Amino acid sequence: MTTSRLLLACFSFLLLLGCQSKTTEDSVRLNYLDYSKSDDQATGGIRMIPISTPAGNFKVWTKRVGNNPKIKVLLLHGGPGGTHEFFESFDGYFPNESIxxxxYDQLGSYYSDQPNDNRLWTNERFVEEVEQVRKALKLDNSNFYLLGQSWGGILAMEYALKYQKNLKGLIISNMMASAPAYNKYAEEVLGPKLDPTVFAQIKAFEKNKEYTNPKYMELLMNHYYTEHILRKPVNQWPESINRAFKHLNPAVYVYMQGPSEFGITGDATLKNWDVTQRLKTISVPTLAIGAQHDTMDPKHMEWIANEVQNGRYLHCPDGSHLSQYDDQKHYFPGVIQFLKDVDNGTFKKS
Known part of the structure; x- marks a missing residue:
């Protein structure tokens, strides 16, 4: 075969591959909102999934948006005891990319069953719940991406440490790998940035365990949350975020996290959680997301990306803890690019 014929053959082969890829993309986009061949068509993608636990059987709420056989992202919300409503901004970005x-509302959350049993609120039990949800939704390592934000990031890390063989990709959004490090960052870095009088009042309330005092939450909301949770005045917070906080289950939240986002305090069960020494065992492609004004140290998030075997770091310079709302111009392009790079086999660690 002459050189010219060889070059022509190679060009034709590459052109064919490109056409096949384009055909696949067009097919996914065309069928993205077609629920006609699915058993959840009648409910608009909603499924109540049975969950078996040591304390009995319950059901958790899930809602699928779109169809893409290659990219399926299960969203793990914050809290604990929060809801999927923290993610509703995704509706403005993922459908356009056919993702x-x-x-998914975890057990104990607003749209799922809410048993009153503290034996259920453990990392280990939640990991097994996620695994049961995965199986029910028929997700596997050819398409299954897990995105956990805040407490959901803890759950995502714990899941990956046990079940990464089931994952295609992992996204850890706005969550450090160590609760003690998170507490230290709140106490030594963020707290002192507050007005000294406000900081002193917050510490006094916590010292006296006056967590239910309305003044305590008022101080946090107006001076800490608007700087480090969502960087907008409270009266400008999105309706979905207000709804999510309204639906937060305090029984689960206080038991595991404590009374507020100002560190994990009191007798909260997550207070000593730390997986920093185990992250190096995670080999699945991983995106760690940090934000400049977050309650979580963005440098620690970058460290996570370097500690796992195949990590990439996404920095949100204008964002805080809910950077999917206050820094969307960096958050969503970075997440979407990660998903597409892994899907296309072009992912490169940072």
């Missing part, structure tokens, strides 16, 4: 995503 399938699944909203």
């Amino acid at each position: 399938e995503y699944i909203y």
Whole structure:
């Protein structure tokens, strides 16, 4: 075969591959909102999934948006005891990219069963719940991406440490790998940035365990949350965020996290959680997301990306803890690019 014929053959082969890829993309986009061949068509993608636990059987709420056989993102919300409503901004970005995503309220959350049993609120039990949800939704390592934000990031890390063989990709959004490090950052870095009088009042309330005092939450909301949770005045917070906080289950939240986002305090069960020494065992492609004004140290988030075997770091310079709302111009392009790079086999660690 002459050189010219060889070059022509190679060009034709590459052109064919490109056409096949384009055909696949067009097919996914064309069928993205077609629920006609699915058993959840009648409910608009909603499924109540049975969950078996040591304390009995319950059901958790899920809602699928779109169809994409290659990219399916299960969303793990914060809290603990929060809801999928923290993710509703995804509706403005994922459908346009034909990314399938699944909203999911964990057990104890507003749209799922809410048993009153503290034996259920452990990392280990939640990991097994996620695994049962994965199986029910028929997700596997050819398409299954897990995105956890805040407490959901803890759950995502714990899941990956046990079940990474089931994952195609992992996204850790706005969550450090150590609760003690998170507490230290709140106490030594963020707290002193507050007005000294406000900081002193907050510490006094916590010292006296006056967590239910309305003044305590008022101080946090107006001086800490608007700087480090969502960087907008409270009266400008999105309706979905207000709804999510309204639906927060305090029984689960206080038991595991404590009374507020100002560190994990009191007898909260997550107070000593730390997986920093185990992250190096995670080999699945991983995106760690940090934000400049977050309650979580962005340098620690970058460290996570370097500690796992195949990590990439996404920095949100204008964002805080809910950077999916206050820094969307960096958050969503970075997440979407990660999903597409892993899907296309072009992912490179940072």
